Amino acid sequence: NISxxxxxxxxxxxxxxxxxxxxxxxxxxxxxxxxxxxxxxxxEFKKVALEKTNTEITFVFAEETIYSDNIxxxxxxxxEFDVFLGFEGIQTDRLISSMFKSSKYWIEKxxxxxxxxxxxxxxxxxxxxxxxxxxxxxxxxxxGRIYSLPSGIQKSERPYVLVRDDLxxxxxxxxxxxxxxxxxxxxxxxxxxxxxPYYMKSHFTFYDIIKIFAWEEGYYILPGxxxxxTDDQNILPVPIEKTNILDKASDYFQKIQDYxxxxxxxxxxxTILAGDRTALFLSKNPEEYHYETAGNxxxxxxxxxxxxxxxxxxxxxxxxxxxxxxxSTNKERTLTxxxxxGNSNQAYDILAYxxxxxxxxxxxxxxxxxxxxxPALGWMQRINGFIHLEKDFSTDEAPYTDVLSxxxxxxxxxxxxxxxVKNTTNMNTYLDRVRKDAALYGSRASxxxxxxxxxxxxxxxxxxxxxxxxxxxxxxxxxxxxKALIQTLKNGD
Numbered sequence: 341n342i343s344x345x346x347x348x349x350x351x352x353x354x355x356x357x358x359x360x361x362x363x364x365x366x367x368x369x370x371x372x373x374x375x376x377x378x379x380x381x382x383x384e385f386k387k388v389a390l391e392k393t394n395t396e397i398t399f400v401f402a403e404e405t406i407y408s409d410n411i412x413x414x415x416x417x418x419x420e421f422d423v424f425l426g427f428e429g430i431q432t433d434r435l436i437s438s439m440f441k442s443s444k445y446w447i448e449k450x451x452x453x454x455x456x457x458x459x460x461x462x463x464x465x466x467x468x469x470x471x472x473x474x475x476x477x478x479x480x481x482x483x484g485r486i487y488s489l490p491s492g493i494q495k496s497e498r499p500y501v502l503v504r505d506d507l508x509x510x511x512x513x514x515x516x517x518x519x520x521x522x523x524x525x526x527x528x529x530x531x532x533x534x535x536x537p538y539y540m541k542s543h544f545t546f547y548d549i550i551k552i553f554a555w556e557e558g559y560y561i562l563p564g565x566x567x568x569x570t571d572d573q574n575i576l577p578v579p580i581e582k583t584n585i586l587d588k589a590s591d592y593f594q595k596i597q598d599y600x601x602x603x604x605x606x607x608x609x610x611t612i613l614a615g616d617r618t619a620l621f622l623s624k625n626p627e628e629y630h631y632e633t634a635g636n637x638x639x640x641x642x643x644x645x646x647x648x649x650x651x652x653x654x655x656x657x658x659x660x661x662x663x664x665x666x667x668s669t670n671k672e673r674t675l676t677x678x679x680x681x682g683n684s685n686q687a688y689d690i691l692a693y694x695x696x697x698x699x700x701x702x703x704x705x706x707x708x709x710x711x712x713x714x715p716a717l718g719w720m721q722r723i724n725g726f727i728h729l730e731k732d733f734s735t736d737e738a739p740y741t742d743v744l745s746x747x748x749x750x751x752x753x754x755x756x757x758x759x760x761v762k763n764t765t766n767m768n769t770y771l772d773r774v775r776k777d778a779a780l781y782g783s784r785a786s787x788x789x790x791x792x793x794x795x796x797x798x799x800x801x802x803x804x805x806x807x808x809x810x811x812x813x814x815x816x817x818x819x820x821x822x823k824a825l826i827q828t829l830k831n832g833d
Contacts, residue, residue: 353393353680359673360396361422364411366404369425377694385690392684395677408445415451415667422668423678426452426488426661443661447487453664453671456486463679480661488661489678499552502613502621502641507538516644519552522620523596529619538619541612546593546795547788548624553589554580556647560755564781564818565788565810568755575755577822579815581807590801597799614638759829780821783813 363369382399389397400421402410411424426443446452461467466489470477479490501516503525511528515521522540530537551561559567559578566577567585580586612618621641664674681687693700787809795801 353676354391356394356673356676358394358396359670360398361668361670361674361677362398362400362420363423364400364402364414364421365423365425366407367401369399369401377699380698381690381694384695385687388686388690389677392686393677393680395673397677411446411451420669421665422670422674424451424663424665426663443488443663444482446663447482451663451666452487453666453668454485454487455480455489455664455675458671458675459486463675465679465683466675469682488663490661499622499624499646501540501623501644501646503644504538504619505640505642507619508642516646517648518556518646519592521646522622523592526596526619536617538617540596540620540622541615541618542622544622544624545792546589546801547792549593550580550585550589550788550792553592554583554585555650557583557585557588559583559585562756562822563785564822565784566818566822575826577819577826579810579819581810586803586807590795590803590806593795594800613641755826756829759826780818784810784818787813 386397389395407425414421424446426446443452459467459470470480470486476490477486480486480488499519501522503512503516507529508525511525516525526538526540554561554567558570560570560575562568562575562577565580567580567583568575568577609621609623612621618639662678664671664678668674681691689696696702787806791801791806
């Protein structure tokens with residue numbers, strides 16, 4: 341028998357000379373950022389970092405809305421720091437204005453360090469991640485040079501549902517796998533509660549329902565209310581009205597709206613779950629439950645993914661990039677620590693799950709999260725891949741970054757995002773064309789917007805009129821434009 345070692349040996353770093361590095365981060369950088377546990381998590385992490393690497397790490401937290409001003413003030417004042425955040429990807433400046441300065445902004449200002457010559461086998465974890473996932477290298481690159489450590493493929497969408505345990509125990513006949521399963525389950529529950537029915541609550545709009553059924557039918561969503569089959573290598577645009585997506589989405593939306601659905605985009609999830617008649621909560625953001633609601637509601641709920649066989653619908657990350665300050669006086673130690681962060685299971689556990697004995701217990705190689713506290717679910721999971729959604733799971737000697745590998749194999753990546761990343765030199769051409777032809781896409785997009793708002797407000801959709809109005813908007817011209825745009829991005833010319 342091979343004995344199990346929970347944490348790998350980091351002793352080779354203990355011989356490093358004592359040093360200090362400083363992170364300037366946003367309030368939510370450590371996932372307990374808005375809870376009572378952030379300071380406790382931070383202190384626990386600092387203790388482990390000092391013990392394992394002889395490095396004293398300091399976190400300075402800045403409110404996100406003034407984060408860039410805080411960085412600029414520190415630069416102007418000559419204050420030392422080593423690591424900061426670049427919001428938005430280097431190649432993916434938004435088409436609309438933002439309160440944040442993008443990663444590209446800091447590069448062009450000469451604030452971000454050029455990391456190209458440092459991403460070598462000396463920093464094994466950083467080097468291997470770029471080698472194994474070239475898309476991350478593309479995201480981190482500007483004019484052929486590497487400037488950032490991206491947050492990994494962090495944005496994933498898959499509808500999930502929270503099911504009230506006592507109702508599931510009494511009325512459930514198996515896992516809830518599809519949107520139709522939710523409707524059938526509520527029908528069984530409310531057959532016994534006609535006077536005071538239970539509801540499925542959600543922040544979804546009708547457009548979210550459209551996206552779910554597009555995904556269920558095996559389609560990507562493209563600009564201008566077009567879709568493409570996920571198994572189509574050519575990404576040929578198809579008008580959404582020529583598929584079954586709108587019919588299925590509107591039929592389901594009206595059916596469940598009439599009986600069991602309450603939409604509310606203004607109430608906190610914890611408040612919704614605290615309601616006595618909430619049987620289900622439907623969302624596409626798993627963090628809502630883990631971060632905002634654990635332990636804050638009187639009823640027990642179980643987390644379930646819908647359509648578990650379909651994998652994740654992913655977007656290329658464009659939010660958080662770790663960057664090293666060009667004027668840092670401790671660049672190599674900073675790289676050593678960033679490399680260690682992605683390679684240390686112990687550091688991962690603290691920043692991702694919190695403090696053992698407070699946020700979770702670990703026994704017989706099983707994590708058991710404490711429902712009386714907020715699970716940390718921190719930035720390390722965004723660095724290393726997707727948020728691990730299981731509440732109890734086994735571990736072994738393999739690094740937790742394997743979560744990324746297992747999920748990426750069953751993921752759909754939006755083709756336009758993927759092509760943009762692969763052809764970064766063509767980004768400006770793409771953005772110019774999108775801006776120039778906004779009216780071309782806009783005619784169909786505005787129709788989607790109009791019917792989404794009407795459906796969400798009234799709970800009904802005139803789907804035949806909806807499809808007819810879409811079909812009247814010069815499909816051939818838009819299709820040709822989309823085909824040309826996709827081909828340009830594929831060719832990179």
